[in-house]
Amino acid sequence: MRALVAAAIGLVPVLLFVLLLSLVDLPPDGPTSPRPLLTADPGPKK
Amino acid sequence: MRRRASLVLLSLAVFLAAMAPTLRWYAFPRLAKIPPNQYQEVVLEARPATLLDYGTLKAREVEKITIIQTLKGNVEESKRIERDTDRDVVVWDTLSYVTGPDGRMVSKIPERYVFDAHSQDPVNVPGEMVDGDPVEREGIEYKWPFLTEKRDYLYFDAQTRTSAPIHYVGTRTFRGLEVYYYEQTVPWTEVPMPKTMPVEGITPEVIAGMGLSRWYTTKRMFWVEPVTGAPVNGEEIHKEELRGAKALTGTDTVTVFDGHVKMREDYIADTVELVSANRTTVLLLVSRLPWTFALLAPALLALALWLEARSRRPAPAAAPGKAPEAVTPPV
Numbered sequence: 001m002r003a004l005v006a007a008a009i010g011l012v013p014v015l016l017f018v019l020l021l022s023l024v025d026l027p028p029d030g031p032t033s034p035r036p037l038l039t040a041d042p043g044p045k046k
Numbered sequence: 047m048r049r050r051a052s053l054v055l056l057s058l059a060v061f062l063a064a065m066a067p068t069l070r071w072y073a074f075p076r077l078a079k080i081p082p083n084q085y086q087e088v089v090l091e092a093r094p095a096t097l098l099d100y101g102t103l104k105a106r107e108v109e110k111i112t113i114i115q116t117l118k119g120n121v122e123e124s125k126r127i128e129r130d131t132d133r134d135v136v137v138w139d140t141l142s143y144v145t146g147p148d149g150r151m152v153s154k155i156p157e158r159y160v161f162d163a164h165s166q167d168p169v170n171v172p173g174e175m176v177d178g179d180p181v182e183r184e185g186i187e188y189k190w191p192f193l194t195e196k197r198d199y200l201y202f203d204a205q206t207r208t209s210a211p212i213h214y215v216g217t218r219t220f221r222g223l224e225v226y227y228y229e230q231t232v233p234w235t236e237v238p239m240p241k242t243m244p245v246e247g248i249t250p251e252v253i254a255g256m257g258l259s260r261w262y263t264t265k266r267m268f269w270v271e272p273v274t275g276a277p278v279n280g281e282e283i284h285k286e287e288l289r290g291a292k293a294l295t296g297t298d299t300v301t302v303f304d305g306h307v308k309m310r311e312d313y314i315a316d317t318v319e320l321v322s323a324n325r326t327t328v329l330l331l332v333s334r335l336p337w338t339f340a341l342l343a344p345a346l347l348a349l350a351l352w353l354e355a356r357s358r359r360p361a362p363a364a365a366p367g368k369a370p371e372a373v374t375p376p377v
Contacts, residue, residue, distance in 0.1 A: 006053040010060030014068055021076050029121055033085035037116045037141035037156070040149065041089055045312040 048357040055350035063343035066336040074331050078192050079163040080136045084119040088313050090280070092305030097146060100245040103294055105301040111152060113307060114143045117188065120158075127160060127171050134163035138188070142204075146244075152303075153240045157204055159187055166191040166275065168202075176204045177241050184209040190268075190275035192328060194226055201230055205237045205262050218269060220278055221318045223325075225269040234263045258288045260302065273328050276321045279314055282307040 090113040097108050123137040138159045144152040155177045160169045168174075168183040175181060185200025201212035212230035219225070239250035239260050253260075262285070269279040286302040309317075 002049075002053055003056060006056045007060045010057035011064055013061060014064040017065070018068060018072060021073055029125070030081070030083040032083055032121045033118055035085055035118070037118060037139065037143075038087055038114045039141075039143050039151070039154070041112050041114055041145070042087060045089075045310075045316045 052350040052353035059346035062339040066339035070336040082124040087116045089310045092307045095305030098302040109147045194272040194275045228268045230266045237262045257290045273325045
């Protein structure tokens with residue numbers, strides 16, 4: 001019985017993780033970049 | 047005490063055994079996604095190149111031409127499409143802007159590319175376009191899916207507006223990264239004129255009115271990092287010509303563009319750095335953590351069983367000659 005309880009305790013965080021992933025929107029949305037589509041060479045990439 | 051430790055170890059073993067497949071098959075498709083607000087630019091060059099002078103209708107060799115390719119994630123559009131499609135969608139508005147050696151515009155082709163944020167499958171919705179022409183893409187464009195396979199993929203060609211296989215040629219090492227090398231050759235095909243021409247007054251209609259048609263062929267090469275599916279290098283041997291020009295120039299064909307286009311070195315270095323960092327994150331989710339958990343789980347289970355067995359072993363017999371302690375005090 002105690003072994004079953006221990007196994008169930010081990011499963012709880014996994015179920016919580018699954019629940020979290022199904023509820024939270026990942027990756028979080030940021031706004032559209034304000035930078036324009038380029039019409040000139042932006043120069044050397046730093 | 048041993049029994050308690052064995053139960054804790056059992057809990058941990060169950061946690062790790064359940065977490066390993068969860069990370070690989072549940073978390074990975076949900077976490078490994080192209081962000082909808084990505085912004086990225088790449089500069090490619092062809093040195094030297096042959097370019098058509100529209101004023102004289104003669105081809106001339108120039109020192110270089112530059113292709114500035116920008117892609118920008120359109121978050122508002124992706125949210126709008128997600129409401130209808132019930133999947134995570136990325137909308138890229140892209141611009142391929144070609145300039146001559148003097149920095150003046152040679153051509154510009156805008157595109158809208160809509161795809162699934164994880165699988166890279168195209169999502170066919172109204173608004174998808176190349177240079178203003180509605181298209182329905184098949185296959186991939188710009189990027190391969192996560193965990194790229196050693197096989198041919200269908201690749202969308204923006205010039206012909208069609209898809210054709212891009213072939214897996216082999217595995218290579220590029221700047222210390224293991225990459226898959228892909229090649230596609232598009233045979234000479236008649237393609238539409240760009241909507242924006244480099245010379246004012248010359249429009250696609252004017253060109254078509256002269257009886258000219260635009261033809262194109264290319265050999266496209268990509269070096270793709272397979273974990274992220276991101277190309278770390280790209281090249282194209284690209285040729286374009288106008289056909290039916292005999293009445294105007296005396297020859298049937300006039301070269302519009304001929305050059306070997308390569309990613310500029312600073313952008314290769316930057317892309318390799320970015321892809322290497324992303325690769326580590328994806329590998330953690332898809333391979334390193336699941337395998338570590340899968341190996342640790344049976345080890346912890348074995349340890350738990352061993353501790354449990356030891357705790358159940360009978361206590362050693364009492365020393366001879368010593369009377370056992372009375373359970374109840376003598377009366």
